[in-house]
Amino acid sequence: MRPGGEGKAMVLFEFALLLQRIRSALTRRRVAILVAMMGVVLVAGTVGMHEAQGLSYFDSFYWTVVTISTIGYGDIVPTTFWARILFFFVVFVGIGTFATALTEIAAYFMEQKLLQMRGLHRARMKQHxxxxxxxxxxxxxxxxxxxxxxxxxxxxxxxxxxxxxxxxxxxxxxxxxxxxxxxxxxxxxxxxxxxxxxxxxxxxxxxxxxxxxxxxxxxxxxxxxxxxxxxxxxxxxxxxxxxxxxLGEVLAEAVNESTIVDFLLDVFEKEGGIDLDEVRVDRPTTVGGLALKAGEKPIVVYRHGVPTTDIRPDTPLAPGDLVIAIYAHPTGPQG
Incomplete structure (x- = not known):
């Protein structure tokens, strides 16, 4: 790449992201407006049909939804003058709004999927x-x-x-x-x-x-x-x-045929025979009073980041201390 080429590429990339954010914001606004219009049509159709033809609110809402979705079962038809006027309003305004809203919503989700595939989306994670x-x-x-x-x-x-x-x-x-x-x-x-x-x-x-x-x-x-x-x-x-x-220390130990390397691999490999567990102390107690898993043995206590291995069952522990315990799987050597 020519000198300065990477900087120009980043400027173009950031500009493309800006345009994408503007387009996404406009799409969200259009969807919000269309959803609001749909709400107006549903309320107007429901209340209007109830007043104009004396239907229940449920039947009026049902008729409005069936009409704007173009399903049109025909089981409820407008028979009064004002009900027919309402029908024209629901057809001319509601059907167009409903179709446009569905198209915009589908386009928005497709766009978000494409952005995710290209790594240009905004993550919706927490505690990650x-x-x-x-x-x-x-x-x-x-x-x-x-x-x-x-x-x-x-x-x-x-x-x-x-x-x-x-x-x-x-x-x-x-x-x-x-x-x-x-x-x-x-x-x-x-x-x-x-x-x-x-x-x-x-x-x-x-x-x-x-x-x-x-x-x-x-x-x-x-x-x-x-x-x-x-x-x-x-x-x-x-x-x-x-x-x-x-890496240097591990390789040097391996050259010396040290079992320390085997121990470390057993700890870090999922199929290894040894596990380490970290226990955070939340109340004053002793090492012997810890609620450990069966077979776990405390080996190190960290207090304010300083480790100590001089621990006994009666060693006092304070809130905030961290205890490292070791556990060997039963498949290891016995006795």
């Missing part, structure tokens, strides 16, 4: 996770969140939103550093922002923008360069995962 960036690991992240009953939506430039939609992955196409894109992804109602592949600088920029829009948002990001770790924490990123360092 926004994932910035898409690569091979994103689909696994989405599946892991689904296993934890968490909705998610992927945000990135030039996404093939239709392909992701076919895989059951919600997606928004746009610049994740732009407020408009984050708002379309539902940033104000989200409870988490995940930055697995945005790059260290990009993650900082997105995090700062996201915190402006939702100060209570929990932000999780990966860090590729060790020197950027502190900078990312200063950017109000709650959890920074140093991927290169973690």
């Amino acid at each position: 996770a926004i994932i910035v960036g898409y690569d091979e690991s994103t689909e696994e992240l989405v599946r892991q969140l689904q296993d934890r009953d968490l909705e998610s939506i992927v945000v990135d430039k030039d996404l093939d939103a239709a392909a992701l939609h076919a895989k059951g992955i919600a997606a928004i196409s746009g610049d994740p550093q732009a407020s408009e894109t984050l708002e379309r992804a539902g940033i104000k109602t989200a409870n988490a922002l995940v930055l697995p592949s945005a790059g260290d600088e990009g993650a900082v920029m997105v995090a700062l923008k996201a915190k402006q829009l939702n100060p209570g948002l929990r932000i999780v990001a990966t860090c590729t360069r060790r020197e950027d770790f502190d900078i990312m924490r200063q950017a109000h990123i709650d959890v920074v995962v140093p991927m290169s360092r973690l």
Whole structure:
């Protein structure tokens, strides 16, 4: 792409989004006006037929609906002068309004579906996770969140939103550093922002923008360069995962034939033999007084972010403490 070409493309993209929002707003207004007109016709037909021909309100409403929908059973017909005048009004105004309203409503929903397929829609999620960036690991992240009953939506430039939609992955196409894109992804109602592949600088920029829009948002990001770790924490990123360092340590342990790697894989793999559980303490108690699952054993207590492994059944716990418990499936070694 020529220098400046990407910037021009983004300007055109944002302009297209603006036109789309204007058209959607006009469509919604037309639908609202048509629905209001339908209400007027239904009320006028119901009350008018009741007064002009002495029918019950239910029969009058039934006649009005049958007439404007062009079904015309013929079981109720206008027989008085004013009832026939009302019939002309309902036919000339009601039928056209009804047909136009159905067309506009169908067009609106089709347009919203097309926008969703292209990733240009506005998300209607709450308490969801926004994932910035898409690569091979994103689909696994989405599946892991689904296993934890968490909705998610992927945000990135030039996404093939239709392909992701076919895989059951919600997606928004746009610049994740732009407020408009984050708002379309539902940033104000989200409870988490995940930055697995945005790059260290990009993650900082997105995090700062996201915190402006939702100060209570929990932000999780990966860090590729060790020197950027502190900078990312200063950017109000709650959890920074140093991927290169973690990967290096795991591979080094694997070279030494350490069972630590097997342990970690057992913890993180769904079919592994070991599970970890996090228990939040909400009242003063002791480790022995925790309501744990059968077979769970507390191994770490976090207080104000500081871990301790020196725990016994009589170790006191305060509200806000976090207890990590371990559980080995019965299929493991016995005795």
